[in-house]
Structure formats: structure tokens, C-alpha cells
Amino acid sequence: MRRDVLTGEYFTEGDIACAEGAIAAGCRFFAGYPITPSSELAEHMAARLPEVDGVFIQMEDELGSMAAIIGASWTGVKAMTATSGPGFSLMQENIGLAVMTETPCVIVNIMRGGPSTGQPTKSGQQDVMQTRWGSHGDYEIIALCPSSVQEMFDLTIEAFNLSETYRVPVVVLGDEIIGHLTEKLVIPNPEEIQVVERRKPLERGNYSPFSFNPEDVPPMACFGEGFRVYATGLTHDERGKPNMSPETQTKLVKYLCDKIRENTDKIVKYKEFMVDDADLAIVTYGSPVRTALSAVKKGRKEGLKIGLLKLSVLWPFPEKAVKRVSDMVDEILVLEMNYGQILREVERIAGLGRVRFFPKFGEDLHKPSEILKFISRCGK
Amino acid sequence: MNGLIEAGVTHPLDKYLRREMIPHIWCTGCGNGVLLNCFIRALRELNLDMDKIVVVSGIGCIGRISGYVNLDSFHTTHGRPIAFATGVKLANPELQVVVISGDGDLFAIGGNHFIHAARRNMDLLVICANNFNYGMTGGQYGPTTPLTARTMTSPYGNIEHPFNLVHLAWASGAVYVARWTAVHVTRLTESIKKALGKKGFRFIEVITPCPEIYGRYNRMGNALEIMKWLRENSVIQHFTDPSKVDIEIGRKIVVGEFVDKEKPVFTDLIADLKRKVKDRLEAESKRTLTKI
Incomplete structure (x- = not known):
């Protein structure tokens, strides 16, 4: 077994x-x-x-x-x-x-x-x-x-x-x-269960352990496999050799960022609940999703047109998903257990003035009744 | 040197070096080159499989050594080579893992990792190039700078007591402890060979001249004069009580082997643990989460 x-x-x-x-x-x-x-x-x-x-x-x-x-x-x-x-x-x-x-x-x-x-x-x-x-x-x-x-x-x-x-x-x-x-x-x-295994280089000859091409994250040779790899925290070229030139620094930093940025659509995960006809969408993540979902269900029974966008990937930030929802609703309510962190990202995408914020500072979650009470005050 | 390479002149130690990384960054007269030389000579004399040796270094002048050896190697963050090497050794116990780093890296910012790896008897060889100061950052005092020595941050003379690294390694549980200087080329090479043949946490301190920085501030003369000084001011006294081999200005540096013993090695203990767990599991018919 x-x-x-x-x-x-x-x-x-x-x-x-x-x-x-x-x-x-x-x-x-x-x-x-x-x-x-x-x-x-x-x-x-x-x-x-x-x-x-x-x-x-x-x-x-x-x-x-x-x-x-x-x-x-x-x-x-x-x-x-x-x-x-x-x-x-x-x-x-x-x-x-x-x-x-x-x-x-x-x-x-x-x-x-x-x-x-x-x-x-x-x-x-x-x-x-x-x-x-x-x-x-x-x-x-x-x-x-x-x-x-x-x-x-x-x-x-x-x-x-x-x-x-x-x-x-x-x-x-x-x-x-x-x-x-x-x-x-x-x-x-x-x-x-889908499991991604590590890609290994096929031949030793011209193997470069690193890359500058965001479309081509290189396979990874490991210690003991005969590749004699060298890695350093210093700015380096594709072979791993330290290189302090502005050209290498530019290529390396752009690559390290772009290999994630350019693949954002493949990486992000989110779920929408009842946002299609909503006037207000809650954007949240982690444990507050649970009470937010209760609030949406309860609010709908009371006739409130509210929905929920649950973010399962926070970084890279799912800008398109937030934009899509923000274009559909009048208002967005961000719930998080801090004093406004993802709030900044949502405001960056949806624009200031349309985003409400209900923080909790730690320990207790937003209760569904508190969320609905907060929403009822939003429109006024 | 490049002319020689172009002319096809080879050296028996060439295969141990990454040619594309040479010339190295070390100053003329620096002891790091001696240490590198002794290390690769030890590898050659033991005829070890070069695909099964990993060199890990930290930050500082000697930290660049991982780039110069033609082996699997990694240049980690400041102070972390022993912790990184611990991950390497545990992931593949077949590999011979060697940490080569400086006194500041291993004993100031990385001191915690040193004492705990020694305590666990992690199967690592740690070689410390001790040049008594932070050379790469311009010569500040560090955890091994002798009392009264002058550095850029002790312009009136150092008022901090230094570590006695031999004593520290002994107290932390190392199974092999030796100290040599850059003039003890043959003895250092033999010591590295001996340590490579042992298991467990092994530590070699190498006193390395820093003529351009520490030597200059302390008026020790040029590189040759410092080497002569080291020869005249060190004394071989094997198995001296580790608590009595502090390095103090005005006193001879005691070198030699201080500890050479055996005790259960961490990687062997892990292998035993896995065997026990496997036997227990085979005795059980089915394993589920609820049984934990």
C-alpha cells in the first residue's frame, strides 16, 4: 500500500x-x-x-x-x-x-x-x-x-x-x-492527484542552470548528479557566474519578476459566488471567506444583492478577476484581518471611492451579522 | 596566466578549478589561495569522486571559494552555509559536504548554526579561514579579532574578547578539531585529508594572512613578512587542552590536532530511525491518519 x-x-x-x-x-x-x-x-x-x-x-x-x-x-x-x-x-x-x-x-x-x-x-x-x-x-x-x-x-x-x-x-x-x-x-x-515533478536537464554539455527568458524557466540539475552546478546569491549570468554589470542586473531582475508576471493568468485562482447580478461584491480570502459566504447567503434571503469574490491566490495579485467583478458592481467591500493590506491592491484596480473596508485586527472573525450591518450602513 | 591557458599549458590541479571563474578576487598575499590549494590537493591525493563532493560557502572574501572549485557548490547568504549544508547532507547522505567560510560568517552572524550542527554531530567538514577581521567590508573587528588589535571599527584597539575557536568547537561537540596556519601547507593538507576520511562534525581553523587590510592596520609588514611571522610565532602542540589555546597578541599561536574521537553521527541516527519506523509499519496492516 x-x-x-x-x-x-x-x-x-x-x-x-x-x-x-x-x-x-x-x-x-x-x-x-x-x-x-x-x-x-x-x-x-x-x-x-x-x-x-x-x-x-x-x-x-x-x-x-x-x-x-x-x-x-x-x-x-x-x-x-x-x-x-x-x-x-x-x-x-x-x-x-x-x-x-x-x-x-x-x-x-x-x-x-x-x-x-x-x-x-x-x-x-x-x-x-x-x-x-x-x-x-x-x-x-x-x-x-x-x-x-x-x-x-x-x-x-x-x-x-x-x-x-x-x-x-x-x-x-x-x-x-x-x-x-x-x-x-x-x-x-x-x-x-496531479503532481509536477522537477524537470531535469538532458545533457551536461551546454547546461545553463539559470535563465533570462521568462518563457523558458530552465530545468534544474541538482548536487550529486554530475553537473557541477554553482549557484550564488550574487547577481549572475545564465551559467551562474557572478556579474555586476548593469546589463546583467537588468536582465536578471526582469526575468525573476517576469517569469511570474507573464504567467499570472496561469497561476491565479479565485471563486465567485453570486456576483453576476450583485450591487456589492465582498472581496476576501482565508478564514473570513467562511463568514463572508454566510453573510452573502443570509443577505440574499433578505433581498440584498450581494456577492463574493474569494481570492485563493494573493500573489501574483489576480488583477483581472478583481477588475471584472468591480466593473459589474457598484461597490466593493474588502474584508481582511488586518488594517488594510489587500485593500490597497483592490483600490488600485477598482479605484478609490468605490471600495469599502471592514477590518478586524486579529483573533475574531467578521461575524455574518456584523458584515450585513456594515453593508446596510454602506449605502447611506 | 591567461597566456598560459591559451598556449594550452595545463596543471595537474586544473580539473579541480572552474577556469571561467579565474582570476580570483583575492588580494596578493591573501591566505585564501593557500587554503584553496591545500583543499584541492587533498581531494586529488584522496582521489575522491568529484561528482559526490559539495562545497558550500557564506559571504566574505573566502565565500568566493565555492565559485572557484569545479564541484557542485553554493554561495549562500551571510552566516548560513552550515544550515544550507545541513539540508544538502540530509537530502543525500552519500555526498561529502564541506563548508568553507570565514570567521565572521561562521562565528558572528552564523555562530548559532555552528554550535548546533556540532551538537547534533551533523556529518559536515567545516573549514574556517580566520583572518581576524572582516576583510571584504574593509577591515572591521570580528569575533576572532585579538584584544588590542586595530581595525577600522576598533581604531583605539579592540576591547572585545575573541573566541577561542578550538575550544568552542570542542565544547560544542565536534569529533575532529584542528588548527593550522597558511604556512603549514603540508600539515593542513594532511589534516583536510584526515578530516575527509572521518564522519561527523569536523572542524579545521586555518589562520590566514590578510596583508592588505588587517596586516596593514596592525603594521605586520608585507605578505612574506606575515608568513615568516606566522612560522616563527606558531607552535605545534597536538592535543593541548582546548581551553588553553586562546590566540593573544604577544603569545605563540598553538596549532595542531586537538580532538579526534568518534560518536554517533546524525545521518546514521536518522537512518536507524527510518529503519525502526519501517519495521513498525510492516508489522501494521493499514496506516491511516486517525492512528497518529
């Missing part, structure tokens, strides 16, 4: 669904440092990885965890780490290294309230912009945002697939509510 895909129906929590999604996607290396509310994920990986010939290591800090998964990835193994806000801050340094060296890897951030130590055991969504801009320099990154236990499983597989396809670190942005929520999880049969 297969021990990597535990096909069946379960009643389990988001952190564990995420770990199982990673293993089903082929992850065989996990390095992490304990932190609430993501520790259950590490605990589950510690139990499960040895069963599938994988390795779990608890590192001395998140700086080391992030460095270790990049090392494992360059040695040909799909690798992941998991953390929460304070640890995610420490990982930013080497997330930049993973971007620069085009290293596939997955970082799970089960968000809690901040800043600083903040609310370790409570939920928040305050790391959205840190995910996008947290490491220094110009870059693009992919971030997926689950709002159910099932999505923790499904989107973690997607995270590994995107990471291998575009050779980029991918962040799964969960939050404490989704991480600790227990509900139904269906793990499908292995043959129903």
Missing part, C-alpha cells in the same frame, strides 16, 4: 491537512522551528516523513530552517518549512536567496496577530504584504490562501506544483483559524 497518499475521508485539522498535502505532493524534507500556531504541522511531519523515507529536522531557528530547505531542494528533494509571523520575518533573508537562485520550495505561514510577538494563539492576516515584499530587492513570489481544511491539502499540493514549474518559493498563507480548524478532509486516490 502507498504510505504517501493516505486516501480516505478524515475529520482533521488544517495544519495536518497541509502536512498530508505536502507529502502527497512529494515533499520529503521538512526543516522547521517550533512556533504557535504552526507547530502541529511540524509535529505531524516529524511523525510522517520517516514513514515515506523522508527527513524531518528541527533547526535552531527559522534562518536555519529556510537555509536548510534550500539546501535540500538543490540536492533534488522537494522541501518545505512552516512557521508563523515572527519566524516568517526571520525567513525573509533566505526567501530572497531562494528567489535569486530559482529554488523550488514551499513556506507555510500560519498567520497570527502581530506586530512582534503579538497574539501567538489567535488568528490574523497581517503578513500579506510581508509575503509580497518582505525580502529586500525586486522580486515576485507566489502566495496561496486556503480557507478550509480541504484547501489546506489541495493548495499545498498546488504550491509544490507551482514551485517546481516556475522555480520559485511559494508561500501557503494560512491563518490560525484554518490551521486549527477541524473539519472534513477527503484525500483522493493517488492517481487523481
